[in-house]
Amino acid sequence: MSAFSKTRRDFLKESMYAGAALAAAGPLGKVLGMRAGRRASRMKLGLVTYQWGKDWDMPTLIANCEKTKVLGVELRTQHAHKVESNLSGTERREVKKRFADSKVTLLGPGTNFAFHHADKARLRSDIEGAKAYIKLSHDVGGSGVKVKPNDLPKSVPQEKTIEQIGKSLNELGRFGAGLGQEIRLEVHGGCSPLPIIKAIMDVADHPSMGVCWNCNSQDLDGEGLEHNFNLVKGRFGNTAHFRELNIGSYPYQELIDLFVKMDYDGWILLEARTNPKDRVKALVEQREVFKEMLAKAQSGGGAGRSGGVKISEAGKKLRVEIDGKLFTEYNFRDVPRPYFYPVIGPTGVPVIRHWPMKEGKDEGDDKRDHVHHKSLWFTHGEVNGVDFWGEGSKSGRIVHDKFLKVSSGREVGMIQSQNKWVAKDGKVVCTDTRTHRFYNRPGGQIMDFEITIHASQGKVVMGDTKEGSMAIRLAPTMRLEGKVGRGHIVNSRGDRDKSAWGKRAAWCDYYGPVDGETVGVAIFDHPKNPKHPTWWHVRYYGLFAANPFGVHDFEGGKKGIGDIIIPAGKSLTLKYRFYFHKGDAKQGKVAERYREYATGK
Numbered sequence: 252m253s254a255f256s257k258t259r260r261d262f263l264k265e266s267m268y269a270g271a272a273l274a275a276a277g278p279l280g281k282v283l284g285m286r287a288g289r290r291a292s293r294m295k296l297g298l299v300t301y302q303w304g305k306d307w308d309m310p311t312l313i314a315n316c317e318k319t320k321v322l323g324v325e326l327r328t329q330h331a332h333k334v335e336s337n338l339s340g341t342e343r344r345e346v347k348k349r350f351a352d353s354k355v356t357l358l359g360p361g362t363n364f365a366f367h368h369a370d371k372a373r374l375r376s377d378i379e380g381a382k383a384y385i386k387l388s389h390d391v392g393g394s395g396v397k398v399k400p401n402d403l404p405k406s407v408p409q410e411k412t413i414e415q416i417g418k419s420l421n422e423l424g425r426f427g428a429g430l431g432q433e434i435r436l437e438v439h440g441g442c443s444p445l446p447i448i449k450a451i452m453d454v455a456d457h458p459s460m461g462v463c464w465n466c467n468s469q470d471l472d473g474e475g476l477e478h479n480f481n482l483v484k485g486r487f488g489n490t491a492h493f494r495e496l497n498i499g500s501y502p503y504q505e506l507i508d509l510f511v512k513m514d515y516d517g518w519i520l521l522e523a524r525t526n527p528k529d530r531v532k533a534l535v536e537q538r539e540v541f542k543e544m545l546a547k548a549q550s551g552g553g554a555g556r557s558g559g560v561k562i563s564e565a566g567k568k569l570r571v572e573i574d575g576k577l578f579t580e581y582n583f584r585d586v587p588r589p590y591f592y593p594v595i596g597p598t599g600v601p602v603i604r605h606w607p608m609k610e611g612k613d614e615g616d617d618k619r620d621h622v623h624h625k626s627l628w629f630t631h632g633e634v635n636g637v638d639f640w641g642e643g644s645k646s647g648r649i650v651h652d653k654f655l656k657v658s659s660g661r662e663v664g665m666i667q668s669q670n671k672w673v674a675k676d677g678k679v680v681c682t683d684t685r686t687h688r689f690y691n692r693p694g695g696q697i698m699d700f701e702i703t704i705h706a707s708q709g710k711v712v713m714g715d716t717k718e719g720s721m722a723i724r725l726a727p728t729m730r731l732e733g734k735v736g737r738g739h740i741v742n743s744r745g746d747r748d749k750s751a752w753g754k755r756a757a758w759c760d761y762y763g764p765v766d767g768e769t770v771g772v773a774i775f776d777h778p779k780n781p782k783h784p785t786w787w788h789v790r791y792y793g794l795f796a797a798n799p800f801g802v803h804d805f806e807g808g809k810k811g812i813g814d815i816i817i818p819a820g821k822s823l824t825l826k827y828r829f830y831f832h833k834g835d836a837k838q839g840k841v842a843e844r845y846r847e848y849a850t851g852k
Contacts, residue, residue, distance in 0.1 A: 292549060293516035294507075296541045297323025299361055299492060303523045303530045305330045309349060316355045319534040323518045325397060325490060327361040328384070334360065334391060336383040343390040350392055358490055358518060359393030359432070360384045365401030366419035367412050367442070378419055385427050385434070395433030395489060397463055398423070400442035400451060413447065417454020424457030425822060428684070428705075435488040438465040444472060445479035452486045453851065456779070456824060458655075458667065458684045458703055461488020465522075466501055476502060480509050485663070485688070489517040494524055496540045504544055511548040514559070514660035560664030560689050562657055569657065569666060571689050578689060578696060579627070581666055587642050588649035589670065589685070592626035594723070596770045597695050597833050603627065604724045604793060624724035624794060627829070629702055631800065632718025634681065635711060637674045640718040647674045655684070664689045681817075682707045695832040695839065703824040706817040713823070715813035717753075717788050717804035721827045722796035723772060729763035731791035738763025740789055741836050743845065749791055753805035757784045758845045760836040761795045769834050773841045775848045777826035781815060797827060 298304055298321050304312055309332045316324055326334045334346055350357040364381040368374040385396050398420075403412050423434045436455070438448050448462060462483045464470075470479050491510070496503045510519075519541065527533040561572045567584035570577065576599070579591045596602035603626045606619055623642045630649060632640030637647040649670050656667040666687045672680045681704055688699040700721065704711065730736030731748055741747050742756035751759060757778075762771030774797050776785040786805045788796040798805075802813030817823045828848050832839030 292511050292545050293514075294510060294545065295323055295518050296321050296538055297325065297356070297358065297490075297518045297520045298534070299325045299520045299522040300327045300330045300332060301361075301522045301524075302526065303521070303534065304332075307331055309334070309346070313349060313353045313355050315531050315534070317353060319531055319538060321521070321534050321538055322354055323356040323358055323520065325358045325361045325520055328363065334387070336380075336387045338387065338391075340390075343387065347390065347392040356518075357391060357393050358520075359388040359395045359397070361397040363399060365399040365440075366416045367400060367402045367404060369404050369407050374415070374419065378422060381423055382426050385423065385430060385432050388432055389430040393432070395435050395461075396427070397435045397437050397490065399437050399439045400448070401439055402441035403447070413450050414454055416442070417451050420451070420455035420460055421457045424455065424459040425820075428457070428459045432459065433488050434460050435463040435490055436460065437463045437492065438467060438470075443467045443469040445470065445482045446473070449482040449851075452483060457822075458686055458701075460486070462486045463488055464491040464506075466493050466503075466506070468501075470506075471502070476505055477509060480506070484509075484513055487515065487517065490520050491515075491517060492520050492522040494522060496537055496544065498525065504547065507544045508548045508551065511545065512661050513663070514658065516658060559659065559661040560691050561659045562664045562666060562689075563659075571664060571666075573689065573691050573696065579698075581687070583651040583668070586625075587623070587646070588625075588628055588630050588639065589651055589668070590625040590628035594627050594831075595696075596765060596772075596831050598765065598768045598770055600766045602726050602729070602765055602770055602772055602831060604726060620792070621724075621794070624722070627723040629685070629700065629721050631713055631720045632716045633712075633714025633800075634672060636714070637672075637680055638718070639672060640716075645675050647672060647680065649673070649683075652682070662691050679708050681705060681711045695830060695844075697831075698829040699826070700829065701824065701826045703822050704817060705822045706819050709819045711817040711823075713800050713815040713817070715800055715803045715811050717798060717801035719788070719798045719800060720796060721774065721798075721825070722788075722794065723774075723829070725761055725763075725772060725793040725795055726765050727793065728765055729761060729770075729772075730793045733792065736763070736791075736793075738793075739835070742787060743784070743842065751787055751789050753786060753788070755784045755786050757849070758841060759787045759789055759795070759797070760839070760841045761789065762835045762839075769838075771832050771834065771836060771839050771841070773830040773832065773836065773839070773844070775828040775830065775845050777828070778849050780825050780827075781823065799825070
């Protein structure tokens, strides 16, 4: 979840909830401009005011960071800078102005609030205390707040504490999202083993949550650094804590190699523990060591090689390339709702219907039905009574608001955006946050689609209708019937072809010939999704959709039994994976790939 920033001003243009500035600069403004034509790492070196900055007042801290060109800072609480939650509004504005007028990026407070407490009153106190610092960070121009897990009390089952920590973090994530703040969970204390952090983050799945790596000895336990790193690398936040890079036995070079390989673009923050006589000189030395380590990591391959996942701006859409070849484009401007078109399958040809986006070569065989079936998309047909599925005279629109993150990488690329669901009369019904991940893996393309629907304008009712939700419209030759249709459908329960419609299953696969070769598209329903396993609105004419809401249409019974209600101020998260493979479901090892997805491998 790292953001891409050079200075605080750039960060405010490019990070969460900075829509006005971002819109003024174009769809991605400087975000993609900074990335264009670059191979150098975008990691930046900053400072935690732990030891080396603990007794520097704010003017001294800013001056020393500028002097050493260590231009990012996390303000540990209860230090000489005195940026605390008891600041008045005037004092907060003064702090914000000081950093805005400098070259130093204020990353936010580093707090000691933790959420493992068995004492419920203490737990609530720490949650509310963290919220006060989240508000402080927003007011002074920071981008997030560091918190801790922090222990596993022996008197409480470990699983219960992990769930408590995760739920507490989700509460903070929801609170922080409204203020454009990231919640950074430091890998710390009795929760330092990375499998424990992963288990916490599996619960704490709010998009505003991120992991702050902390360079602990436990990182080397079990199967070693790379294995533990990979457990949580998909959840990294915008900051990571390092000790002195040239002291001790911790494998900092190997760690930086891993960060470079994944194309991490956040802040490496020095949380120094020694007490040098000249701390300014020591900071300059650490900056030079950091530069040398980065250069070494890049010369060894890593993010400097060609290939990987590249995401670039292309007018009113984003272009996603994997290993130098087009995979898809994200269409987000001047459309009824965001969608991906085209979608290129594992044999190098599109697996979707071209109409109505354009007239394709399959013009004579491509049935011109359902104009709202635009390639690959997410929406729903009844949200507080408004139809967002169709494109009729009374239908609503899903309007792109802003990008929260766009990143390329050797192994994974990401597009994270915020959108508004707008009724015909202009009223905003709800908002959403979407996270799309694209993977560079052998044996078939993988795309993860995660959406969090926020009841930001009041209660939201996701209505009981088959018209939805996570959908793709497939190529005409993959249909079950028709002039050129030669496809088949199978789900995890063994239901096939037309009998798969309206059935519940953990996954469903739709396969058939495209340009003479059999290819398949599988959609995986995440085990944590509501009502898992979901129902499948999968039709003989190429519509393929996962729908957890349409119980009345699929199984009968009273209208409304499939409603899902999101209370005001709450949210609903749905996660899916698209797996594009060669051959049928068996040849593509769809069941095996689903097990990997369900277990987080």
